[in-house]
Amino acid sequence: MNTSEIEKALEKPAPYGPDIDLSKYKLEEAVVEEARDIDPGVASAAPRVGLEAGKLMYVQANERALYTAMAKALSKYGVLVLPTREALEKIPKARELSWRLVNPARDKYTAAAYLYGGEVGYFIYVPPRTKVPVPVYTCLAITTNNTIQFAHNVVYVDEEAEANLVTGCAIPHGVKEGVHVGISEFYVARNAKLTFTMVHAWADGLHVRPRTVVKVEEGGEYVNYYVTYSPVASIQTYPVVYLEKNAKAYLASIIASSKTGVYDIGASSILEEPGASAENISRVVARDESSVYARAEIEALESNTKGHIECLGLLLSPRAFISSIPIITSRKQGAVLSHEAAIGLIAQREIDYLMSRGFTEDEAKAVLVRGFMNIDAPIPPTIKKQVDQILDMVAKHAVG
């Protein structure tokens, strides 16, 4: 890795989203320690993203990475859940995988994470043919004001293994400003499956810059279910998924925007080999004066590949803004790509109908918004139940 090139990238803004001056925020020293008790800030933030503090396997408060007893419980299956910094010291595989998918010189956020992040974040390894019996719950929280949090997450699901990872990123009440930069490198080996559910609940003054790249090997499957529902100053993310032969990806984003937040959220799937397929689905519910850019891209590099994009948006306020930007690119004959995008209002006829059944106007809107966000994503029932509870909350929040 050429360090001077990465240092140069500290000045390189991202192509999308407002540019953030990271020097305005304070960075705490990176620390790794065993958690005797869950940090009270994390414990109060976790329920905002549907998590129970007692079930967490990895916890990060600002730059403090904490082991938990729950993570150790998974070790009997050979599953490793530990802070990335620790993993880089002890596990050769972690060193081999780290910063392989995400280029540290990609933009100022990846460069800062690489140079100053202290390698906190989680490392998860699932051995071959192991089906992790419970979801792996992790929570990252910013617990003090005006702080920058870096997280570098590396996940490797080995051949024919299966894992469900749930990550909540949130702040407790009282924290108003900060920056979260999350670097995620996920590897799904041959015929393995990874379901990654992420819920974000931030605040008006938070800037969020996740940088995610996923590699899915032959026959593997990756499901990404992303929900963000709180106000935020800005969030900009554009995860990229590379799919080998017969690999599948399902990327769903549910965005409930509010206040004056800028939500620039995309997803890109690259169909590298025959038989690869991807679905990029998004639902946007925009209120107040928020701006949402819903980007989605599927690129087919080979024939006999399939991809579909569906971006649907609901404007709940005359001052909100949604821009839907689907891109499909085919470089070979025999790739079948399609997209569907629509932005509208809640249908008055549907509101009237529900009101005639005894729902108040606000109740009717909440039911319809909730329905609008329903996506039949291929996620396990336990997680579906949790996501449903979060979406119930999102629907109530969306209609105020």
Next chain:
Amino acid sequence: MALLELEKLSVCVEGKRIIEEASMVVEPSEVHVVMGPNGSGKSTLLSAIMGLKNTSICGGRILLEGRDITSLPSYERAKLGVSLAHQQPPEIKGVKLREVASAMIKKYGCSDCMILAKTLLVDNFMNRDLFVGFSGGEKKRTELFLVMLQKPKLAMLDEPDSGVDVESIDLIARSIESLRSRGTSVILVTHIGAITERLSRIDKVHLLIQGRIVYTGSPDEVLPVVMKFGYRKGLEILTGKGERIEH
């Protein structure tokens, strides 16, 4: 006290008068049938009684158990016991029938809702998006199920017999009987009359033509004439302006 009274009710849609001074009195547990040709204003009349926003009252009053509900929003009327089985309910993507039914059960309470669902053969599509891809019969039975969940004092059924098979019509007729046996009054809109033959009791039949209730009578008096001669000629006969028929 009458359950429902319409006092010279006029209804406008987009500024145009569709119903002119309609008057009607419905007592508890009565079954009234409103018949008329296509476009005569039957659905508009029911929509106005329900308080749907596509209609506005441009004259007269609606009283429910003596209380003026003319300016109440539809959800308030629903809470007071007014319900409507829509002729063409909207397809609502993403919203499951189960979710709407559960929310209504919370609002209205229900001791026999699963029996109702089985009786109306809607239990198999509880997890389907509301009305999306439903057949005609499925839509009508679902509407009736949702009406019954409201435990209404007044059930208004807008053409529950159109576009459905014979089995569904029988099922719907039995449900109307069940509603009546629970003390619910029913206003049944139909323009083909297939369902009226299957009901054990109808108290009154109203003929609605060009927005006006032009005749109100007993079913024995009105139905045979209308079935045989149609609305316009039938009306002439009923009002003594045409030939009489023997019952």
